[in-house]
Amino acid sequence: MKSxxxxxxxVGTPVSEISSLSAAQTPIDxxxxxxxxxxxxxxxxxxxxxxxxxxxxxxxxxxxPNNASRLLPPPIYEVGELPERQYRPPFWKRHLLWIMAxxxxxxxxxxxxVGLVVASHNGRSGQMKPMVVNNTRNSVAxxxxxxxxxxxxxxxxxxxxxxxxxxxxxxxxxxxxPPQKVPLTIMPKIGSPMxxxxxxDEATGVVMINLFYLxxxxxxxxxxxxxxxxxxxxxxxSNCLLPTNIPVNEYTGLSAVNVNDSEDWRVYYHDN
Numbered sequence: 001m002k003s004x005x006x007x008x009x010x011v012g013t014p015v016s017e018i019s020s021l022s023a024a025q026t027p028i029d030x031x032x033x034x035x036x037x038x039x040x041x042x043x044x045x046x047x048x049x050x051x052x053x054x055x056x057x058x059x060x061x062x063x064x065p066n067n068a069s070r071l072l073p074p075p076i077y078e079v080g081e082l083p084e085r086q087y088r089p090p091f092w093k094r095h096l097l098w099i100m101a102x103x104x105x106x107x108x109x110x111x112x113x114v115g116l117v118v119a120s121h122n123g124r125s126g127q128m129k130p131m132v133v134n135n136t137r138n139s140v141a142x143x144x145x146x147x148x149x150x151x152x153x154x155x156x157x158x159x160x161x162x163x164x165x166x167x168x169x170x171x172x173x174x175x176x177x178p179p180q181k182v183p184l185t186i187m188p189k190i191g192s193p194m195x196x197x198x199x200x201d202e203a204t205g206v207v208m209i210n211l212f213y214l215x216x217x218x219x220x221x222x223x224x225x226x227x228x229x230x231x232x233x234x235x236x237x238s239n240c241l242l243p244t245n246i247p248v249n250e251y252t253g254l255s256a257v258n259v260n261d262s263e264d265w266r267v268y269y270h271d272n
Contacts, residue, residue: 141194141254143209144173147229148200155198155209157182163190165213167225169232177232185239186221188213195256197265205229212256212267215241218248220267246271 092099139159147153152173159165165188166179188194192214200207209225224238252270259266 139191139194141196141211143196143198145198145200145207147207148205153198153200153207155196157194157196157211159188159190159192159194159213161190163188163192165194165211167234169227169234171230171232180232180234182211182223182225182234183236184223186215186223186241188215188221189218193252193254195254195267197256197258199258200229207234209234210256210265212242212254214248214252214254218250218252220244220248220254220269242267244269244271248272 141157142155144152144154151171154170154173154176156168156170156176157165158168158179165182165184167182168176168179170176195212197210198207206229207227209227211223211225213221213223215221220242222238222240222242223236225234225236227234249270249272255268257266258264
């Protein structure tokens, strides 16, 4: 075991010396000697034991049961009812009267419009003439020729609503005699197109008229009519069907012409 020998400094003051310092020791300089003291252990100090500097004029109160009575009680709030929320009805209830008025006005306008349309339709229906089944353009035909004495002789055929055919003759080409019914054994189709040709017999002066029309299922039919010279009275001498190699179209028209002076004729139609 070794002992520490005191040493003297330059002025002769003894100096204590420790060979080594541990990490748990802290040197403290007191101004004269260097001494080694153990490190201070950590200590816990509660808040009430911490010394706080107090200025002049400040009164310090110690905590205790007497001080607890000095604390102010918690505030007391009055219990009151919340105001009721105002009820707001939906849009259609708030404007129900306006909506009903708009609907009534709309119904009135629609009624007026419907009344005007119906009245206009009835007015037009009252002014319209009864529908005629036949087509007047296709159901009219005419023929004419110059007689030997140079007089223009003219004939007009027309079909009525029941399908019958009438003939009017103008001996002078200007004034027509009252219509006369053409006797037929083959009834024409209602609304049938018609065509006619006329010529005069050189020996007797009789006017011979050929009338063409449609009958049955679009059959071309011919009626041969004769009128005495200078007379508007005419008679049917023949009524027959004309054969066609190609069927006749449902909406065809008819056109007929004389061929030179050979007392011949031709009929034109529209086929399928």
